[in-house]
Amino acid sequence: MIDLRSDTVTKPDEEMREAARDADVGDDVYGEDPTVNRLEAEAADLVGMEDALYVPTGTMGNQVAVRTHTERGQEVLTERESHVVKWELGGMAQLSTLQVRTLDGGERGVPTPEQVREEYVEEDLHRPGTGLLTLENTHNSKGGVAIAPEKIDAAAEAAHDRGVPVHLDGARVMNAAVAHDVPPERMTESVDSVMFCLSKGLGAPVGSILAGSEEFVARARRNRKLFGGGMRQAGVIAGPGRLALENVERLAEDHENARTLAEQLASVEGLTVQDPETNIVLVDTEGTGHEADAFLDSCEEMDVLGTQFDTHVARFCTHWDADRDDVETAAERVGQAVENLD
Numbered sequence: 001m002i003d004l005r006s007d008t009v010t011k012p013d014e015e016m017r018e019a020a021r022d023a024d025v026g027d028d029v030y031g032e033d034p035t036v037n038r039l040e041a042e043a044a045d046l047v048g049m050e051d052a053l054y055v056p057t058g059t060m061g062n063q064v065a066v067r068t069h070t071e072r073g074q075e076v077l078t079e080r081e082s083h084v085v086k087w088e089l090g091g092m093a094q095l096s097t098l099q100v101r102t103l104d105g106g107e108r109g110v111p112t113p114e115q116v117r118e119e120y121v122e123e124d125l126h127r128p129g130t131g132l133l134t135l136e137n138t139h140n141s142k143g144g145v146a147i148a149p150e151k152i153d154a155a156a157e158a159a160h161d162r163g164v165p166v167h168l169d170g171a172r173v174m175n176a177a178v179a180h181d182v183p184p185e186r187m188t189e190s191v192d193s194v195m196f197c198l199s200k201g202l203g204a205p206v207g208s209i210l211a212g213s214e215e216f217v218a219r220a221r222r223n224r225k226l227f228g229g230g231m232r233q234a235g236v237i238a239g240p241g242r243l244a245l246e247n248v249e250r251l252a253e254d255h256e257n258a259r260t261l262a263e264q265l266a267s268v269e270g271l272t273v274q275d276p277e278t279n280i281v282l283v284d285t286e287g288t289g290h291e292a293d294a295f296l297d298s299c300e301e302m303d304v305l306g307t308q309f310d311t312h313v314a315r316f317c318t319h320w321d322a323d324r325d326d327v328e329t330a331a332e333r334v335g336q337a338v339e340n341l342d
């Protein structure tokens with residue numbers, strides 16, 4: 001089986017398993033886990049922030065960030081297809097009593113400064129006020145597009161001009177940095193906080209990072225505890241997480257494999273393939289006369305897994321447990337799967 005559902009399906013390698021076994025540990029709720037402390041310092045450094053917080057999942061990182069930046073009842077400006085709105089169970093409403101105002105970020109999922117200015121709400125007797133802008137890079141639902149740092153800067157500046165802080169959902173921000181060939185800290189230069197996942201292309205078994213100013217992270221630490229994310233001897237998972245930080249450059253391989261996959265799939269009759277910018281390949285199945293779920297069932301019969309993204313859109317995601325040969329084999333099998341559809 002070649003599993004291209006997500007870059008989260010990777011298994012930790014020997015080195016990571018050893019790092020888990022050998023980690024120095026302590027009670028992290030007391031701030032006494034040396035491995036977690038090292039991970040947080042190294043991660044903050046990587047994204048050019050003062051401090052960082054280790055969280056079990058990206059979703060918790062985003063939700064803790066949202067809670068930490070806002071007051072109840074405020075509005076959050078966010079892109080309409082963004083992960084925080086679409087895939088986090090309405091967490092902003094459920095956990096932080098916030099109201100969402102969505103912006104249409106177009107094909108690349110990034111709002112313009114004009115949109116931010118237009119949708120900003122000034123607090124008064126009747127209006128709740130805008131408490132936060134969230135951005136996403138790479139944008140998952142748009143096919144892993146790598147937003148240029150200047151676009152992030154422009155939207156962030158429009159928010160900052162009105163005193164609104166900015167959180168970047170950077171689950172795959174390292175993919176964006178590699179795609180633009182800039183250091184990760186350039187991608188986060190103009191935002192107040194960033195979440196990124198160690199458990200995606202970077203290959204850690206568990207965990208994400210939420211980074212920001214010292215003052216922000218101190219308050220976020222309380223909210224992590226509130227949301228049930230205060231962990232004890234977390235060094236056993238932070239150890240592999242530290243190794244994951246060394247895997248940023250390796251993401252270029254995933255991007256190359258995604259391009260190979262896309263090129264080969266584009267020659268399959270009936271499939272329309274979006275040019276990948278990072279490790280995500282979106283395939284439109286409408287030309288086959290079949291919906292994505294039927295297409296994916298047929299792929300599974302051929303031992304290739306992807307996920308459904310829309311009625312006619314399937315996603316394949318490359319990662320470090322799928323090498324060039326796997327990707328080429330997967331493309332051939334998908335071609336066969338399309339033939340088998342009728």
Ligand SMILES: *Cc1c(COP(=O)(O)O)cnc(C)c1O
Nearest residue numbers: 057058059060083140169171197
């Ligand atoms: C995966 C993802 C998350 C959430 O991460 P989990 O660790 O799965 O909770 C958040 N935002 C984006 C853009 C993602 O792709």
